[in-house]
Amino acid sequence: MDVVLFLEKGIWLGIAAMGFAILFNVPRRALLSIFIIGALGGLTKFLMIEYKIGIVLAVLCGASVIGFLSVFAAHRRNCPPITFAIPAVIPMIPGLFAYKAMIGIIELTSEKDPIAYSKIFFEAVNNGLTTFFVLVVLATGVAIPLLITRKNTVKRIQTEE
Secondary structure: OOHHHHHHHHHHHHHHHHHHHHHOOOOHHHHHHHHHHHHHHHHHHHHHHHOOOOHHHHHHHHHHHHHHHHHHHHHHHOOOHHHHHHHHHHHHOOHHHHHHHHHHHHHHOOOOOHHHHHHHHHHHHHHHHHHHHHHHHHHHHHHHHHHHHHHHHHHHHHHHO
């Protein structure tokens, strides 16, 4: 793996995350943290894919990195963790798989050959299931660290009263 291309990919992931943060109108003090969190989460995913780990597990690890870093950044920047997590995880949404699944479904409507039909059908189902499972692990990977740390925060709030 070329290190320069890997770092370039991280920069683009961070820029995309920061762009969504600007779109969602997050505070300026959070933008640099969102850039770093988005880059590190996406690079975790791409590094795991490079080492032949499946895309679903790679996305789960990348989203978990984003979730834990969001909690850390929330305490440092005085913003809710979701402010950091959502813009950082959006660039990891599997748009290409969803697009291929939809195109496959559209192609099924006009295909007459049973062999070609079954090939297109299985590719469309494969892409659709990949999209579904990646979306599920994105939500899970971000939510679990936020829920784990929120439980501790609630306990601390209850004991202080």
